[in-house]
Amino acid sequence: MTDMAQPQHWRAWLLSDRPASRRQARLGRAYAGWQRFTTNKLAMVGLAIVLGLVLVAAFANVIAPYSPVEGGDLRTERLLPPSAAHLFGTDDQARDIFSRVVYGSRITLFVVVLVAIIAAPIGLVVGTVAGYAGGYLDAILMRITDIFLAFPKLILALAFVAALGPGIENAVIAIAITSWPPYARIARAETLTIRSSEYISAVKLMGASPWRIVLRHIMPLCVSSLIIRVTLDMAGIILTAAGLGFLGLGAQPPLPEWGAMIASGRRFVLDQWWVAAAPGAAIFIVSLGFNLLGDGLRDTLDPKASDQ
Amino acid sequence: MTDALAVNNLTIYFEDFAAVDDVSFNVSAGSSFGLVGESGSGKSTVLRAIVGLAPSSGGEILLDGKPLATPRSKAFYRHVQMVFQDPYGSLHPRQTVDRTLAEPLAIHGIGDGERRIARALDEVGLGKGFRFRYPHQLSGGQRQRVAIARALLLEPKVLLLDEPTSALDASVQAEVLNLLEQLRRERQLTYVLVSHDLAVVTHMCERLLVMQKGQAVEELSAQALAARQIGTAYTRDLMAASTGFKRE
Amino acid sequence: MGESHATDARLSKPLLEVEDLRVSFPSRNGPVEAVRGVSFTLGRERLGIVGESGSGKSQTGRAIMGLTPPHARITARRLAFAGTDLMQLSARERRSFRGERIAMILQDPKYSLNPVMTIGQQITETLRAHSNVTRAVARDRALDMLEAVQIRDPARIFGLYPHEVSGGMGQRAMIAMMLIADPELLIADEPTSALDVTVQLQVLAILDRLVSERGMGLIFISHDLRLVSSFCDRVLVMYRGRIVEEVAANRLNDATHPYTRGLINCLPKIGEDRHPLPVLDRRPEWAE
Secondary structure (H helix, E strand, O other): OHHHHHHHHHHHHHOOOOOOOHHHHHHHHHHHHHHHHHOOHHHHHHHHHHHHHHHHHHOHHHHOOOOOOOOOOOOOOOOOOOOOOOOOOEOOOOOEHHHHHHHHHHHHHHHHHHHHHHHHHHHHHHHHHHHHHOHHHHHHHHHHHHHHHOOOHHHHHHHHHHHHOOOHHHHHHHHHHHHHHHHHHHHHHHHHHHHOOHHHHHHHHOOOOHHHHHHHHHHHHHHHHHHHHHHHHHHHHHHHHHHHHHOOOOOOOOOOOHHHHHHHHHHHOOOOOHHHHHHHHHHHHHHHHHHHHHHHHHHHHOHHHHOO | OOOOEEEEEEEEEEOOEEEEEEEEEEEOOOOEEEEEOOOOOOHHHHHHHHOOOOOOOEEEEEEOOEEOOOOOOHHHHHHEEEEOOOOOOOOOOOOOHHHHHHHHHHHOOOOOHHHHHHHHHHHOOOOHHHOOOOHHHOOHHHHHHHHHHHHHHOOOOEEEEEOOOOOOOHHHHHHHHHHHHHHHHHHOOEEEEEEOOHHHHHHHOOEEEEEEOOEEEEEEEHHHHHOOOOOOHHHHHHHHHOOOOOOO | OHHHHHHHHHHHOOOEEEEEEEEEEOOOOOOEEEEEEEEEEEOOOEEEEEOOOOOOHHHHHHHHHOOOOOOOEEEOOEEEEOOEEHHHOOHHHHHHHEOOOEEEEOOOHHHHOOOOOOHHHHHHHHHHHHOOOOHHHHHHHHHHHHHHOOOOOHHHHHOOOHHHOOHHHHHHHHHHHHHOOOOOEEEEEOOOOOOOHHHHHHHHHHHHHHHHHHOOEEEEEEOOHHHHHHHOOEEEEEEOOEEEEEEEHHHHHHOOOHHHHHHHHOOOOOOOOOOOOOOOOOOHHHHO
């Protein structure tokens, strides 16, 4: 009886209309958001894929049966088709493709997380400051943003990598540098509507400094649309990283980066299709997962929807 | 004796358009002054100019006889506070009542937040149960009470009220008006109330200024208005309109 | 003798019959009833529906008009317009009623006029949708209609976009658009609440004249008890989805229900010195 009542009790506590503490208010809000999120089945699929990626990356050494960089016997184990011993077959260096795809998830996650950590805050700060300050500062910051937006992303990233030298870290920096401008645009647009609202006027009348208003009152409202946009961009980031890897400017051999793996499989794509297909499918599934998750987050975090 | 607030020949231009044109009035300490007019009369712009949200192009604003610095100082905001019209727009949608009320205290480095917030909520008739709610969990009247509590936390002497009840239901309006009157009595506050509703202004204020298209039409006392001692046709029109529809 | 009897019958037959109208919206915690068993009949008269926000007054108007959001559930023992049961009609038949025989004016012309069409286009569009007239005839009738709502320079307003006119002018254009198809019933939901008080009375005077000239039935929905009682013949007071009282508009001071009395008393009045104002003491039994 009490076992049955317990979950009911927690639900009521979380969804209470009169929370009794800061913690309850915050948890209640999060729980309401989670409830909205779970009603979206596709978003749950996306979340499952992304969680799967994280788990695979975390336990790569447990999951992968072989070493991702050291191959077997080059005379007998090159380009073997998928079998029980080698789930996805082997590549031209006689390496187990399944193990390489599993370890490759670490590189993908590394790229995605680092780009998000670098690019999103830059975009957020540039956008909110430009939007709130207005005038010259706005003009200067937004023209810089425009310059970055004027180049195709991959070409600009290529130029940066060419200047910095090939390698996974430089690829991350290059992608980050090229992906913040849209975030700045979004943050600025949101800031412009928030800036003129009465609750910002009210805080101004409390005597708050512009920095305090931007940091504590405007930024939190821009964050949710930025999270949505970043999540939706993840697929693009993975593809750009893969593209750089494919062109030989990203991760260097023998690192098991998915793009580079497709590049090396290209030569055998007609006879040994599995060499390119496995990393290709991995890129496809993870990109799809991030897109579904982003769509679900948009429904959950949309400030207009969540205030109802 | 100097007035708590004096506005002399205030003029505000937006581009080429005179939103407020040569408006003057004085508010003595502890009294309640009303600004009445229809939309576009410039009545709200006057309030926004006093607190520095709208730029003034000419004239002067005196607080206790002293001209105001632009931008307004932090001390000014402890002396003058404002309550906005739209209770749905004046509270941050992602902040609990607690956060909203803690903000002015944090900005001015006032300690003892726990007790002050609890007392402020008590004073506006909201109990502890409301402290950790988000704005979407409150009704319009409750939100306006939170906005009033926020304005009072800095213990101002002058409170500017910009159509504080026009978005509320009639019965809730009565509750909020009663609360405002009670607070004024208890704290000896000076009010400047902006409204389009003559009945609300005469109920709340001793003196009022009627405005139209940015200009002052006439200043009169609430008693004079009630006794129909009206000097201008426009005020008479407003007065007639406030009694309802008449079939010819 | 026989003829006068027939006229009597036509006059006495109600334009609108509403019996036990209910509108409910699904929510996470089960359905929420916005309108809970509203019944009234309407002849060719001016009926006011008054209530505070959440009283269900607007949802009542929308349900009659057939503009309830699709996820809501409407039930009624009877909802008949001029003898036709509206609940039995298909969506298509319902649409042909709308605009032609029942019209609705909403609160803010800014949101109910199409921003990318000129006012003239919108009025002629409405007319041509319901009757088979040529473009030239439609234009003439639109200009006449704009003149009827006392727009001084109809030809100029005809070519303007909604954002180019003031709120009062926009609301007059809206009235012109709604009345051009000569509906028999007009539902006005807070038609003047977005307008300044002085403009409000002008717009009401226009509405009043048109309604009596054309012999329309009018349902005037508003939160403003004083305004409604000065404009209508009869007033229904709604509270939490129910009608708590019906009063003749000129006998408002004889209202007996404590909610109605409370609504009248809580308004400040010029020349009255009541401090503090009496407030409503809401009783749960009013909602029963």
